Amino acid sequence: MENKVVLITGGAGGIGRETAQLFLDNGAKVVLVDINEEALENAKAGLNGDKDNILVVQADVTNEEDVKNYVKQTVDAFGKIDVFFNNAGINGPFKEIKDLDKITFEQILSINVTGVFLGMKHVILQMEKQGYGSIINTASNAAYIGSAGMPGYIASKHAVAGLTKTAALEVAKSGIRVNAVAPAAIDTQMLADIQNNITPEDPKVSGEAIKQGIPLGRFGAPKEVAQVVLFLASDNSSFVTGSLYNVDGGMQAD
Incomplete structure (x- = not known):
């Protein structure tokens, strides 16, 4: 990754930060994009490495002008x-x-699907000029399954899987690869939120129930997702495109 430029949306979150650090450790320059400007600055401050190799850009991934801007700034x-x-x-x-209201359903789709679509659209335009590039979308084991109580999330991640495969076919001849990671039960704020939503009276109850469904018997760490992203970004995966890589402790195999 020496002198490679890596653009990361959701850069202030757990997986985003860990991925940024791993790329920095491997010689890359990183651009972190997030809607929360304070969280972005905190993420930058917490990263180890030359701060000149880190750029942060506040953006709403559902706003096309913001997306164009984070691509341009990079x-x-x-x-x-x-x-x-x-x-x-x-x-x-x-x-x-x-029980789910339409506004909330559409908000989930807007961020998880439209945000992914817009990001790919404008990054692909840049990568086509270059004649190369690697795109890694974040899907989920929710891209494969149904889950009672999570209709918006499940629908959105099925859509990300479809967009990943479609984009891979569209840009293969341009030297661009498109893949996705499909994490599940990764120890981040999002997983904590899910536990709080399922059993607000005692989040540990749902946490233990989730672990019971993981063959490896534990939650994953954000760095374990980052390692797969690094592989998909690198020339070590040069013949890999249109794929979803499970990072789920064996849940999808069970």
Whole structure:
């Protein structure tokens, strides 16, 4: 990754920060994008490495002008985009279809699907000029399954899987690869939110129930997702495109 430029949305979150650190450790320059400017600055301050190799850009991934801007700022600062980790997302409340309001459902789709679409659209335009690039979307084991109480999240991650495969076919001849990571039960704030939504009276109860469904018997660490993103970004995966890589402790195999 020496002197590669890596653009990361959801950069202030647990997986985003760990991925940024791993790329910095491997010689890359990183651009962190998030809607929360304070969280972005805190993330930058907490990263180890040359701060000149870290750019932060506040953006709403559902706003096309913001997306164009984070792409432009990346190219203006570092001249190119080698890797795009299209990672921003939310999980939403734990409610069944009959109880979920339309506005909340559409908000989940807007961030998790439209945000992924817009990011790919404008990064692809840049990568086509370059003639190369690697895009890694964040899907989930929710891209494969149903889950009562999570209709918006499940629908959105199925959509991310479809967008990943479609984009991979569209840009293969341009030297661009498009893949996705499919994490599950990673020890982040999002997982804590899910536990709070399921059993607000005692989040540990739902946490233990989730662990019971993981063959490896534990939650994953954000760095374990980052390691797979690094692989998909690197030339070690040069013949890999249109794939979803499970990082779920064996849940999908069970």
